[in-house]
Amino acid sequence: MTETIILHHYDKSPYAEKIRLMFGLTNTPWSSLLSPAWPPRPNLDPLTGGYRRIPVAQIGADIFCDTALIAQEVARLSGSAALDPTAVEGSALELMKQAEGQAFFAAIGTVPPVRLITTMLQGFGPIGTYRFIKDRVSLLKGGTSRPPKGDKAKLVMDSLFYALDTRLTEGAWVGGDNLSVADLSVFHPLWLHVSCNRKPLAASQKIQQWYSRVENIGHGARSEISQEDAFKAARESQPRLLPVSSSDSPVAIGAAVQVAPLDYGVVPVAGTLAAVTETRIIVARESADFGTLHVHFPRAGYSIFAK
Numbered sequence: 028m029t030e031t032i033i034l035h036h037y038d039k040s041p042y043a044e045k046i047r048l049m050f051g052l053t054n055t056p057w058s059s060l061l062s063p064a065w066p067p068r069p070n071l072d073p074l075t076g077g078y079r080r081i082p083v084a085q086i087g088a089d090i091f092c093d094t095a096l097i098a099q100e101v102a103r104l105s106g107s108a109a110l111d112p113t114a115v116e117g118s119a120l121e122l123m124k125q126a127e128g129q130a131f132f133a134a135i136g137t138v139p140p141v142r143l144i145t146t147m148l149q150g151f152g153p154i155g156t157y158r159f160i161k162d163r164v165s166l167l168k169g170g171t172s173r174p175p176k177g178d179k180a181k182l183v184m185d186s187l188f189y190a191l192d193t194r195l196t197e198g199a200w201v202g203g204d205n206l207s208v209a210d211l212s213v214f215h216p217l218w219l220h221v222s223c224n225r226k227p228l229a230a231s232q233k234i235q236q237w238y239s240r241v242e243n244i245g246h247g248a249r250s251e252i253s254q255e256d257a258f259k260a261a262r263e264s265q266p267r268l269l270p271v272s273s274s275d276s277p278v279a280i281g282a283a284v285q286v287a288p289l290d291y292g293v294v295p296v297a298g299t300l301a302a303v304t305e306t307r308i309i310v311a312r313e314s315a316d317f318g319t320l321h322v323h324f325p326r327a328g329y330s331i332f333a334k
């Protein structure tokens with residue numbers, strides 16, 4: 028493998044944990060560049076143009092936003108088709124959507140408030156906790172996500188546990204006999220819950236055993252990289268060849284556009300529309316520091332507007 032993948036992340040990020048486990052599972056060597064847990068992110072904002080979520084992956088001058096796309100890149104680099112989310116179907120796909128939709132927020136909503144605050148104070152200190160909460164309240168503004176709270180959050184988690192237990196009755200893994208991206212997508216909200224609650228998962232034995240198997244995959248060969256080296260990789264590389272665009276692009280290729288998530292963290296990235304495929308949007312950004320960068324977004328869950 029000649030391409031080096033850099034993961035911009037922070038250790039407590041559950042979506043990043045999903046990707047770190049992919050590296051461990053596939054023995055893919057990876058470079059880690061730690062980001063702050065809330066913006067501004069000086070190591071990252073100049074590369075993405077302001078995408079405000081974590082994690083982001085970088086291969087040279089190509090920048091990948093959202094784990095749906097990062098997983099595809101890891102699947103490609105490692106030759107592990109089971110890590111490509113577009114390969115998941117049926118009940119495994121349903122469970123994956125459930126886990127990364129309402130259950131992601133319910134995983135936090137079901138932690139007793141005092142416990143949650145204590146976890147944040149331990150991790151960030153008093154001023155950091157204040158900043159973190161303020162940031163996360165603003166994260167939801169303008170988006171479609173409505174996190175469940177109280178009894179509703181508990182119902183969401185119970186329903187996830189029920190569906191997961193059912194899947195694990197039919198096979199060792201969410202998708203059947205083999206581990207796939209579906210396991211990691213269901214795992215990371217539960218990992219978030221466990222990290223915030225600081226107690227073992229209260230779930231059936233089958234779920235607990237599955238949880239331990241996934242947790243024990245580990246992160247593989249991680250090496251830390253400096254911001255300077257990540258920027259150098261962007262500056263000294265050319266973006267890779269663009270895919271052929273599909274005919275149903277909502278905006279003409281070459282137009283000035285803004286791309287933003289629909290659900291939360293609705294901060295637009297501006298650039299020139301370089302390509303649109305069935306599953307991907309690629310925006311070209313020019314800057315004096317890096318030359319041309321291509322920023323990739325999934326098509327599902329993101330909007331493109333002509334500027």
Ligand SMILES: N[C@@H](CCC(=O)N[C@@H](CS)C(=O)NCC(=O)O)C(=O)O
Nearest residue numbers: 040041042065079080081093094095
């Ligand atoms: N759909 C996105 C969701 C990513 C996400 O929600 N990440 C969380 C951290 S795990 C986040 O960005 N929170 C706000 C922040 O870190 O600024 C993905 O799959 O990458």
